[in-house]
Amino acid sequence: MDPSIAVVGPGAIGTTVAAALHEVGRTPRICGRTARERLELHGEAVRIAVPGPVRIDPARAGGAVDLVFLAVKSTQVEAAAPWLAALCGADTVVCVLQNGVEQESTVSPYTSGARVLPAVVWFPAEAQPDGSVRLRGEPRLTLPDGTASHVVLDALRGTRCSTDVAADFTSVAWRKLLQNAVAGLMVLTGRRSGMFARTDIAELSLAYLRECLAVARAEGAVLGDEVPHEIVDGFRSYPADMGTSILADRVADRPLEWNTRNGVVPRRGRAHGIPTPISDLLVPLLAAASDGPG
Structure with a gap:
């Protein structure tokens, strides 16, 4: 059975992940600050519309999920805390799609004990003025070698977002x-x-x-x-x-x-x-x- 998934932060990175999941029939819950009817990803060989609406009220998040892709910037983690509280359970994995080397220490205080999984994001994606996202290459994630990574590998299997595991993360x-x-x-x-x-x-x-x-x-x-x-x-x-x-x-x-x-x-x-x-x-x-x- 596919894991239940939420994407928090439907910017360039979040939209790319949501589109990759939707394309193979694993449409995630989409959570953000701005109400939108859909997300759009486009590039030379891709055009995907992800149905919304984007949820803007953490009180209506729909309960805990197996996997949260946290795609907000490091400057926005505190603002995203209500979403993490609403979406995280004891067994939830929070995969942090964020720059830097301090994802775990930055995000862990807001996850109520859920497992925080850092990721290295290789996404040539750019947000456009009309709210869509332009993908200019193949998206890829690198994860540390551990049990939490298998939840992400399972979620992204067969998608256009390739995922690899690094022993030396x-x-x-x-x-x-x-x-x-x-x-x-x-x-x-x-x-x-x-x-x-x-x-x-x-x-x-x-x-x-x-x-x-x-x-x-x-x-x-x-x-x-x-x-x-x-x-x-x-x-x-x-x-x-x-x-x-x-x-x-x-x-x-x-x-x-x-x-x-x-x-x-x-x-x-x-x-x-x-x-x-x-x-x-x-x-x-x-x-x-x-x-x-x-």
């Missing part, structure tokens, strides 16, 4: 964090991926990534010296107009995930006695871009 999570961290430069320039074609930006990015890499290794990640170059080369290979969620939030004047994506590096660096001079410059600028004042 720490290394995978920190590698993705490095990618997210350097994407923060796009906020400070107001530019998309094409900016990484500049030699000066590439050099700054490499220096920043090497700083992040030192902290990642101190945290237990096994990542080689080649990783900074691979990440910069990846940005250079993307379409020049490829954006990122933190840039979209900046353009829309929404709070930024600066602490989750960038602030974690100097915080963890201090704990290990590792200097982070580039972070010490970038993080206050990102924080000010997010939170002001001014």
